[in-house]
Amino acid sequence: MYAYRNEFTQASGLRYLNHAAVAPWPRRAAEAVARFAEENVSIGARDYPNWLILENTLRDRLKRLLNAPSRDDIALVKNTSEALSFVAFGLDWKAGDQIVISNEEFPSNRIVWEALKPLGVEVKQVDLSGDDPEGALLAACGPRTRLMSISAVQYASGLRLELERLGHGCQQRGVLFCVDAIQQLGALPFDAQACACAFAMADGHKWMLGPEGLGVFYCRSDLREQLKLHEYGWHMLEHAGDYDRSDWRPARSAKRFECGSPNLLGAVALEASLSLLEEVGMSAVGQALNERIHWLQNGLDRITGVTLHSPRNPARRAGILTFSLDGWDQRALFEKLKNEQIVCAQRGPGIRFSPHFYTEGHVIEEALTVLTQLASR
Structure with missing residues (x-):
């Protein structure tokens, strides 16, 4: 999917994980x-x-x-x-x-x-x-x-x-x-x-x-x-x-x-x-999105204090992962992530991440790193 990198030239440092709300446009x-x-x-x-x-x-x-x-x-x-x-x-x-x-x-x-x-x-x-x-x-x-x-x-x-x-x-x-x-x-x-x-x-x-x-x-x-x-x-x-x-x-x-x-x-x-x-083709879009959701889930599972509120079964999910973090009020956690340029949403019992097929690996890793740091406080 990196062939489409030039379609999504978002601001430097921005980690956009909010496609379940409002998505960025592609350049075209x-x-x-x-x-x-x-x-x-x-x-x-x-x-x-x-x-x-x-x-x-x-x-x-x-x-x-x-x-x-x-x-x-x-x-x-x-x-x-x-x-x-x-x-x-x-x-x-x-x-x-x-x-x-x-x-x-x-x-x-x-x-x-x-x-x-x-x-x-x-x-x-x-x-x-x-x-x-x-x-x-x-x-x-x-x-x-x-x-x-x-x-x-x-x-x-x-x-x-x-x-x-x-x-x-x-x-x-x-x-x-x-x-x-x-x-x-x-x-x-x-x-x-x-x-x-x-x-x-x-x-x-x-x-x-x-x-x-x-x-x-x-x-x-x-x-x-x-x-x-x-x-x-x-x-x-x-x-x-x-x-x-x-x-x-x-x-x-x-x-x-x-x-x-x-x-x-x-x-x-x-x-x-x-x-x-x-x-791209919807089959390829779906496969790439599933890979990114799996990546995110594995990363969240490694963070102490994270509770996942979304299905673990890949057949039961699309592009949404919602989680909470022990010791953090969800509104406060949302505001902290926002300050770190992680664009996400507060929904249901926690924070909702929603990447898309084109989301680059460093965006996911940087978001997970921020959460890991917050979990250790």
Whole structure:
């Protein structure tokens, strides 16, 4: 992966281990945005049709990243929360319907379902701490369960779930399967068809190495028209661009969820970032990330007083390791690491490290050295 070193020229002395929050851009994304800005300065929107071609190139890259059947299954959205809201407030709920989630979800994948309480919808939170979290989730699905919504990888613990087992289990029970893929998409291979999900969504600013403000919403083709729309505008029409047409209908494709003018600046950056991931190949990205997580885990295990709060089984993790250090308040430890230019996050019971495929060895070793010194105080 050192062939891509020139793509990530971060500040000297910086140890960036925070891709599960907001990732740095690769150089090609910054250069693409600079070209786009210069074009706007010099000729404005004269070549707007070319921008729409790039937007479709981005859809194609996202289609491949999710292994969606068609580009038509891909909507470009503001963020994961917006996509989850399309599902939550698009389905036709009845009083007594149930939704199954876990007790470890990021607020985006909890609040949106709890907001359905006035409609009489019940949210069941399942404890994932046992030996068989998938079994526990599926066991919680009863005759009134309409939907299971789960994070592919839990944001605090880093627990990675077996999506295929969950998806096929939901299918057998007649339950819709919704995947918040934000902590897996761009980190490890993802397959919307293999896991039989009805919906999947993710922001571009984490493992996909893109900007904030642009994400992806995968909606299975047979479900698109079942989601009631609450946003309307010129861009989401079947005949978008035919401004004088008086009869209209929402687009048959997932563009029906994109009501107005697209975020083309974000699309320029994200398309460039995804071109890098495609160039490397998601299999190679996942392998390199696994190696770095293994490296980090071994190093943490050698530090006296460190407790690991993430799974040790490689099949149960993606790019997140969360730990605590005896004798240190977690907020104080976070601030100390920040002062040492180690960019990380305070999540759940400890400190969360999240490297990416390109993270160089010296970054990992220097972070471990700092922790070793702090443990001896």
